[in-house]
Amino acid sequence: MTIQEILQSSPKVIKQHIKTLANDYTKRTNHSPCLSCSGDVRMMLQYLNRIYMKSQFQLKLPMVIYKVKLGSGLTISNDIMTDELAIEFLKVKPSRIELFSVYPDNWKQLIGLETEEKDESEEEIKEEAKIESDDSELVKEIVKESSKKPCAGCKDKKISSKKSTPQKRTRRSSKSTKK
Secondary structure, X not given: OOHHHHHHOOHHHHHHOHHHHHHHHHHHHOOOOOOXXXXXXXXXXXXXXXXXXXXXXXXXXXXXXXXOOOOOOOEEOHHHOOHHHHHHHHHHOHHHHHHEEEOOOOHHHHHOOOOOOOOHHHHHHHHHHHHHHOHHHHHXXXXXXXXXXXXXXXXXXXXXXXXHOOOOXXXXXXOOOOO
């Protein structure tokens, strides 16, 4: 099974092949991810998705981040671009197509403006969007099932966060014991 097939699979398959993904990530970045750290797992999955899951869409401005919907926390940029995310972004306001330098010829059909044929791609898009929304749950499950203990960096983060919390101080009585 290739890395791209693993990344396109269900969360269960991703969990089964997490060590394969981690090995590929280590070869590419010379950084070994801690599978007990949610941040490392999330960063690894985003990096591998960006490399293996090429999108048909690309924004004109490479370093810009746009909100998909006003008031929502969902954002879009070239770093996290997927076809599904771009389609959702365009469904909110189709005139946003001007923000893209690269997009497929059938983009109107993809967002539902032209309904010549409803094919399985819409169902696939909904299913993949559901998988992406389950990404944080997947990361939590991978970290939970990891047999490794947290790395030193994680332990240091926990220790420093405990130190940064203010401790209660007790007052000593101001009475003197001298007579």
